[in-house]
Amino acid sequence: MPDQTASPQLSRRGLLGASTAVAAGPLMAAAPVVAPATPPVDPRRPVDVALTVNGQQHHLAIDVRTTLLDAVRTHIGLTGSKKGCDHGQCGACTMLVDGKATLSCLSLAAMVRGPVTTIEGIAGTDGTLHPMQQAFIDQDAFQCGYCTPGQIVSAVACVQGGHAASDAAIREYMSGNLCRCAAYPHIVAAINQAKDGMGRA
């Protein structure tokens, strides 16, 4: 981001400017094309963003360009989720949004609607490790650990979504999480171990 001080505003133009009626029907002949009625707003003003992360509500006033990943790491202070590529290619930033594995680096915080679960929200509230976390430890499913938060979040979604029936199915579902240390065989073993504890295949 070249201009970190700039922070745009959320305009409500979309909600108000509902004047063009586009009903199902034939092509409207030469409807006049006009400029938007509302004046352009200054895109550098902060926007209000409400996020529910691991069950806790957060109200932030942030630059509209802030991704969910940056909002969670630098504004909320949960640094478990990692930034690998920032372009949707590695899976290190995976979070659950509405229970679905999602790339937080390609999500704008201001567009997130559902509840968010990060790696910090996977363990029990008393600190008991989730069966998947325990399985990663038992099976030695990491070396440097940088990809691990994203791997564990994806692995939980893999089992919960019923994608862990076979090693091949696990590998395919986990394909969006790269591991430069190549812990892949151990990750598959960890998911196989945890799926019994999680009560689903």
Added chain:
Amino acid sequence: MRPFNLDHAATLPAALAAARPVAGARVPPTAAPAQFIAGGTQMLDLMKLDTMQPATLVDINALSAAHGRIEAKSDGLHLGALVRMSEAEAHPDILRDYPVIAQTLQMAASPQIRNMASLGGNVLQRTRCCYFRDPGWAQCNKREPGSGCAALDGVNRKHAVLGVSDQCIAAYSGDFAQALVALGAEVQTAGPNGVRTIAFEKLHTASDNPHTETVLAPGELITGFRVPSGPWTRRSAYVKIRDRESYAYGLATAAVALDIQGGVVREARIGLGAVSYRPWRSHEAEAALRGKPLTEDTANATARAAFAGAKPRQDNAYLIDLGRRTLARALLQASRLEA
């Protein structure tokens, strides 16, 4: 990333109003100041690279209530533009009656991206040509009209051989579009001039004017797709050949659907991707197979017809042979399915 205004459109008219083009401006939709954003998996990627610089993003996700449904009807399959890839790939009607559609989605991107990405955004995905994605390269007719094409004599191992010109040889790398083009789908849109239906085959424009990628007008929104039913949709398959087994764009892909009666191909539908500039329906190949039994020999002859007009550059001549084999394999694979 440059600053922008974010509009949350609650309804279709609100989305169209927010993205309404400026009077008199003559720009292709991809260069319009206001851009729609659905899953954001491509828009944010290209904004971070500074390849796209919208002044306004119009968030259309609230439209999924009206334009996010999958419905199998007697006239075919209706898909809302805001259906997520992961919803369509697992839908029982699609798996049973349109397997080629499910397969193009299952083999695309990663589970996380498919949870996020919409079908409307998917068909509008832009090329992965590295000279296009990186604005550090001065020459790219798609990004800067008239600047030239760095790929013509650059690294072009993954560039297209079909539908190319000396203006642009970029490959269309999406998967789902190959199924739509093969099955003769329609695109439904709403825009500043009303609603219309476009043949999917006509949605993407030719490589002689690479800056313009589709026939859409600025501010025109895809609301959905209709895939007509037909005796070929069940016996359909997608083959995607890539550098690694999963989570990679195709090098050569083929989507095929067959109507076989009494051992003879009555109708073949053939879509090719990754080897072509745009989603590519090979009418030549379809004609070569019509009325014949499907054997290894006729499959190979069909594949030769599909690539008769191929134009390779220095690093991608291998795609002609790979593309032929991919198509032949897809035809033989589909022919073994139950109708």
